[in-house]
Amino acid sequence: MFDNDQGKNTGGMGAYAPAPVITPAILEQVKRTIIEPTLSGMRAEGRPYKGCLYVGLIVTGEGPRVIEYNARFGDPETQVVLPLYEGDLFELLDAACEGSISSQARVASGTRGSAVCVVLASGGYPDKYETGKVIGGLDDLAGVKGIVAFHAGTIRDKGAVVTSGGRVLGITSISDSPDLGRTIMAAYEGVRMVNFRGMHYRHDIGRKGLTGRVVSWHD
Incomplete structure (x- = not known):
């Protein structure tokens, strides 16, 4: 749930590909x-x-x-x-x-490049979580090349996109480059464009895939 695999066991809070551990x-x-x-x-x-x-x-x-x-x-x-x-x-x-x-x-062709997904969760998740919070920044994010916002716990309410679940969005960076570090940075740049009350997420998605390289992508 939290950085460094701390907190309760939840649905996935992020993912990256490829994973160097898979030989x-x-x-x-x-x-x-x-x-x-x-x-x-x-x-x-x-x-x-x-x-x-x-x-x-x-x-x-x-x-x-x-x-x-x-x-x-x-x-x-x-x-x-x-x-x-x-x-x-x-x-x-x-x-x-x-x-x-x-x-x-x-x-069944192969794959190319790299991708990183960071899940944005509602306040209170994975326990009793908040809903109905207006999500800002999605229009601006839609104009960023290589970034996709996958919706999970969202609905439209009176013209606005609002939260409706525990895991709300998956902000995903997709790159033709195999440089996972750069793809991680791009994903978190996308994350910082989105906002809703109570929003929280892990700051270390992809870190284990950097094979010894040190990259900081905290706020």
């Missing part, structure tokens, strides 16, 4: 020890899976471990993964639903 060896281990056994198990139960399967993982000293499964994309992970995806998402999902994804590897 080709770890990906192969995930495929061999987690993905393939999961799919094989569902087939053995007569419930072959078709579609999007999100596997939430943590990389430990003993290797990757599963935290959760979801039959949907992850939030806010998707906000940084899909903007970097170079393939045709429709073709990829269509092939998954048809059970023919293995024969259409051409649609």
